[in-house]
Amino acid sequence: xxxxxxxVDKLVSxxxxxxxxxxxxxxxxxxGNIILEKCHERVFSxxxxxxxxxxxxxxxxxxxxxxxxxDTDAETEMNIEELRAEPLPAIxx
Amino acid sequence: xxxxxxxxxxxxxxxxxELKNDLAITGTLVxxxxxxxxxLDNIKVVDEARYPHMITVKNxxxxxxxxxxxxxxxxxxxxALLQDAARREAAQPSxxxxxxxxxx
Numbered sequence: 014x015x016x017x018x019x020x021v022d023k024l025v026s027x028x029x030x031x032x033x034x035x036x037x038x039x040x041x042x043x044x045g046n047i048i049l050e051k052c053h054e055r056v057f058s059x060x061x062x063x064x065x066x067x068x069x070x071x072x073x074x075x076x077x078x079x080x081x082x083x084d085t086d087a088e089t090e091m092n093i094e095e096l097r098a099e100p101l102p103a104i105x106x
Numbered sequence: 107x108x109x110x111x112x113x114x115x116x117x118x119x120x121x122x123x124e125l126k127n128d129l130a131i132t133g134t135l136v137x138x139x140x141x142x143x144x145x146l147d148n149i150k151v152v153d154e155a156r157y158p159h160m161i162t163v164k165n166x167x168x169x170x171x172x173x174x175x176x177x178x179x180x181x182x183x184x185x186a187l188l189q190d191a192a193r194r195e196a197a198q199p200s201x202x203x204x205x206x207x208x209x210x
Contacts, residue, residue: 016137016145016167026163030172033159045143045169057159078125078172081149081163088162098158102127104172 017041020080024088025049027072028079030104033057034067035083045074055093057100062093078104108195112188113138113176122152122177123168129157131168142170 020038027034027049036049052067113135122132123144130153133146147165151157160166 016139016143020167026160028159055159074169075171077169078127079131079160079166079168081160081166084162084164087164091162096158096161099156101129101157101159104125104127106126106171 017045017047017080020047020082024083024085026079026081026083027077028081028101028104029072030076030078030106033101034070034072036067036070042074045077047072047074047077047080057096057098059097059099062096062098064093107140108191109142110138110140112191113142113144116178116182119179119182121146121179123173124175124177125168125172126174127172131160131166133165136165139170142173144168144170144173144176 018041021041023038025036025038027036027047032054034049034052034054036052038047039050040048049070049072052070054065054067056063056065117135117137119135120132121135122130123146124130129151131146131149131151133149136145136147138144145165145167149160149163149166151160154161
């Protein structure tokens with residue numbers, strides 16, 4: 014998927030159909046699958062956000078909802094663990 | 107391919123994409139592909155207080171399959187032309203060219 018090429022080697026936030034992971038894109042393919050390095054998951058709750066380290070992940074294209082490029086300056090300024098939010102609802106296709 | 111061509115005419119317009127999980131994202135349409143995957147720039151999540159999850163995200167790719175609605179600026183769409191092109195494509199699916207849809 015050529016629209017994804019711009020995300021290679023960038024820090025991205027991937028909202029999957031059921032949750033959310035964050036990592037640096039290492040590769041994409043024409044089916045929309047992506048490889049993420051230094052991946053971690055953000056588990057949102059009203060008591061604050063838990064960050065779970067995951068490692069290297071391949072995410073199958075059909076379970077991806079959104080891929081967003083992170084503004085790294087804004088990211089370092091904020092403390093993600095302080096962010097209080099309900100988990101995003103699952104995307105049912 | 108009519109709606110692919112149609113969305114290509116809306117590049118640089120501000121659109122709101124409503125997803126199947128009720129999240130709505132407003133941004134400038136950067137590009138669209140044949141699957142109607144959409145790329146947005148300068149995004150803002152509607153109701154950011156409730157959905158602060160993407161607060162540090164500035165541009166994003168939205169998979170076409172998770173889109174429920176695309177809210178368009180009405181002045182950017184010639185509905186008569188779109189209707190005409192849609193009917194023509196329904197009649198002759200293979201002959202409709204992207205030239206049929208153009209923003210005035």
